[in-house]
Amino acid sequence: xxxxxxxxxxxxxxxxxxxxxxxxAQGDLMMLGAFTCYMFVxxxxxxxxxxxxxxxxxxxxxxxxLDSVVLRRVLGQPQFxxxxxxxxxxxxxxxxxSIVWGTEIYTLPTPFSAHTSxxxxxxxxxxxxxxxxGTVVLCAVLYGFFTYTKVGVAMQAVSQNQLAAYYMxxxxxxxxxxxxxxxxxxxxxxxVLLAPVSLVDINLGFIGLKxxxxxxLGGFGSIPGALVGGLxxxxxxxxxxxxxxxxxxxxxxxxxxxxVLAVRPQGIFGAVGRKKV
Amino acid sequence: MRFPFKTSYRQDLTLFTDGVQRNWYLALLLGxxxxxxxxxxxxxxxxxxxxxxxxxLSLMVLAGYTGLVSLGHAAFLGIGAYAxxxxxxxxxxxxxxxxxxxxxxxxxxxxLVGLPALRMTGVYLTIATLxxxxxxxxxxxxxxxxxxxxxxxxxxxxxxFGISFANEIAFYFLSLAFLIGALWIxxxxxxxxxxxxxxxxxxxxxxxxxxxxxxxxxxxxAFSYSAALMxxxxxxxxxxxxxxxxxxxxxxxxxxxxxxxxVGGLGSLHGALFGAVFVAFLPVLISQGRDSVPAWIGGAVxxxxxxxxxxxxRLTDRFVKQPGLEPGIFGLILVLFILFEPLGIYGRWVKLxxxxxxxxxxxxxxxxxxxxxxxxxxxx
Numbered sequence: 001x002x003x004x005x006x007x008x009x010x011x012x013x014x015x016x017x018x019x020x021x022x023x024x025a026q027g028d029l030m031m032l033g034a035f036t037c038y039m040f041v042x043x044x045x046x047x048x049x050x051x052x053x054x055x056x057x058x059x060x061x062x063x064x065x066l067d068s069v070v071l072r073r074v075l076g077q078p079q080f081x082x083x084x085x086x087x088x089x090x091x092x093x094x095x096x097x098s099i100v101w102g103t104e105i106y107t108l109p110t111p112f113s114a115h116t117s118x119x120x121x122x123x124x125x126x127x128x129x130x131x132x133x134g135t136v137v138l139c140a141v142l143y144g145f146f147t148y149t150k151v152g153v154a155m156q157a158v159s160q161n162q163l164a165a166y167y168m169x170x171x172x173x174x175x176x177x178x179x180x181x182x183x184x185x186x187x188x189x190x191x192v193l194l195a196p197v198s199l200v201d202i203n204l205g206f207i208g209l210k211x212x213x214x215x216x217l218g219g220f221g222s223i224p225g226a227l228v229g230g231l232x233x234x235x236x237x238x239x240x241x242x243x244x245x246x247x248x249x250x251x252x253x254x255x256x257x258x259x260v261l262a263v264r265p266q267g268i269f270g271a272v273g274r275k276k277v
Numbered sequence: 278m279r280f281p282f283k284t285s286y287r288q289d290l291t292l293f294t295d296g297v298q299r300n301w302y303l304a305l306l307l308g309x310x311x312x313x314x315x316x317x318x319x320x321x322x323x324x325x326x327x328x329x330x331x332x333x334l335s336l337m338v339l340a341g342y343t344g345l346v347s348l349g350h351a352a353f354l355g356i357g358a359y360a361x362x363x364x365x366x367x368x369x370x371x372x373x374x375x376x377x378x379x380x381x382x383x384x385x386x387x388x389l390v391g392l393p394a395l396r397m398t399g400v401y402l403t404i405a406t407l408x409x410x411x412x413x414x415x416x417x418x419x420x421x422x423x424x425x426x427x428x429x430x431x432x433x434x435x436x437x438f439g440i441s442f443a444n445e446i447a448f449y450f451l452s453l454a455f456l457i458g459a460l461w462i463x464x465x466x467x468x469x470x471x472x473x474x475x476x477x478x479x480x481x482x483x484x485x486x487x488x489x490x491x492x493x494x495x496x497x498x499a500f501s502y503s504a505a506l507m508x509x510x511x512x513x514x515x516x517x518x519x520x521x522x523x524x525x526x527x528x529x530x531x532x533x534x535x536x537x538x539x540v541g542g543l544g545s546l547h548g549a550l551f552g553a554v555f556v557a558f559l560p561v562l563i564s565q566g567r568d569s570v571p572a573w574i575g576g577a578v579x580x581x582x583x584x585x586x587x588x589x590x591r592l593t594d595r596f597v598k599q600p601g602l603e604p605g606i607f608g609l610i611l612v613l614f615i616l617f618e619p620l621g622i623y624g625r626w627v628k629l630x631x632x633x634x635x636x637x638x639x640x641x642x643x644x645x646x647x648x649x650x651x652x653x654x655x656x657x
Contacts, residue, residue: 022400091611
């Protein structure tokens with residue numbers, strides 16, 4: 001569970017890193033990913049892996065289109081506009097999903113279903129293994145991408161100063177679209193990996209809210225931070241479900257979030273400087 | 278164009294710029310007083326508009342004037358509503374005392390949220406208020422003694438000094454009185470040093486701080502004032518809907534409030550009220566549209582033959598009857614407004630006014646926004 005939070009948080013962090021926008025629709029992009037994969041697997045009978053790739057591609061493309069059509073217009077405007085915009089988009093996505101796929105709850109069949117293996121005396125189902133492996137691999141790949149490739153560094157430049165990035169000959173618009181595509185793709189991966197564990201329905205997007213807690217905990221803008229934050233939130237949630245009175249399990253993530261924001265707003269790995277006037 | 282020529286300092290202090298403006302507002306007041314006679318059928322919706330107006334005012338002070346965006350205002354509304362119902366029905370306090378207490382309690386909870394908010398800026402604050410709202414909603418669900426949990430609790434009609442405000446017209450006037458009172462206080466507050474400090478914080482926190490504005494004090498004040506207005510609105514809202522349940526005060530309601538201030542026009546009290554009218558009447562419009570749109574589209578297609586018409590009718594009918602459609606429409610409107618009219622309905626109104634008052638000389642560029650590039654506040 002913690003890994004899923006980490007994965008969704010990763011999507012937040014990516015967009016924040018590149019465009020300094022916070023995407024409130026991330027959880028709903030994840031839902032779209034899960035539904036798209038479900039549609040490919042169950043309705044059209046495509047194999048799981050092909051459907052997985054197709055869903056990620058479709059949602060990633062959708063993210064790029066979304067950026068070039070909608071979000072590019074609000075770049076550089078107050079964050080408030082962007083927050084409202086993505087909230088509005090999230091509502092539209094959810095409504096779209098309920099119209100296209102209905103409000104029923106689906107289960108996604110996967111090759112890992114009903115397989116378990118024993119690791120050190122604890123039986124672990126393969127679905128969870130797939131989530132953990134997927135998260136770690138994705139994280140490593142993205143971290144490498146941002147630190148070592150030319151495109152990744154260009155994206156960081158865009159995030160720090162758009163005008164300067166223009167002067168350096170970086171295609172800023174393309175970079176923004178690309179980052180949205182990657183982030184939407186990550187959301188889709190999270191959705192597809194999560195689908196067998198929690199069921200596929202239109203409220204899947206609410207996990208996005210808890211992933212926020214993860215992203216904030218790790219410090220927005222830090223990829224390993226997102227992962228650590230996600231794991232922490234997952235563990236805290238599990239612990240509070242086990243040791244605290246009922247009701248705490250659902251709000252534990254938010255309580256932690258509030259405490260973190262009050263005590264150390266920049267998160268564990270975050271870096272914050274004061275803005276120059 | 279008309280420029281008021283000021284000859285004394287007294288003119289700076291008046292509520293209205295000149296007699297003409299005052300007379301227009303008096304006419305509006307007269308119209309509102311006569312409204313129950315004119316449209317008795319819609320009075321139920323109109324008193325909801327007034328209560329939403331209070332909510333809009335509350336969020337406008339916070340988001341529109343102080344620049345602190347909150348996604349948790351439904352929680353304040355809920356605190357006000359539950360506190361008021363608890364005070365009147367379980368403790369048996371008089372109505373006025375109970376409303377005052379509920380408002381004070383909500384203001385205090387506003388301070389509670391505002392205090393950690395001092396250390397955060399921008400989107401972090403939004404996330405924090407969202408977290409607060411989700412926690413409060415869980416509290417509403419779990420705290421059976423006061424809220425009666427998921428069962429919900431019924432609310433009696435208001436009785437003030439032995440006078441019952443049970444009928445719709447009396448309740449309309451009650452809400453109207455509270456709204457006008459709140460508007461008057463807010464308007465004066467915004468013209469005072471407090472309001473100017475809020476606007477300064479909105480425009481640039483660092484510049485405001487350099488000018489000697491105490492950020493902590495004014496941000497907390499904005500939060501508690503906004504929460505107090507919301508608490509007042511909550512007390513009226515409880516009577517209005519007549520039945521309280523935790524799932525009313527969801528994040529969706531907070532989003533509707535934000536929709537209200539954005540659609541109305543950020544940074545203007547008019548905007549809050551325009552937005553309230555819009556948000557309160559949109560569901561009415563949608564439900565009417567659900568009945569009439571299929572027939573309308575079917576009629577438009579009927580030139581292609583009766584079969585096609587019937588088929589299209591069934592198709593659109595099934596489409597508009599989808600339950601998930603309404604939040605989608607809300608979201609879509611929000612997106613369109615932010616993209617194409619960030620100043621909201623009030624902004625459009627100002628543009629119209631400028632167009633006519635400068636008639637042949639209107640320039641589109643007057644309201645054109647500057648191209649902005651983003652720069653990070655982060656160090657690395």
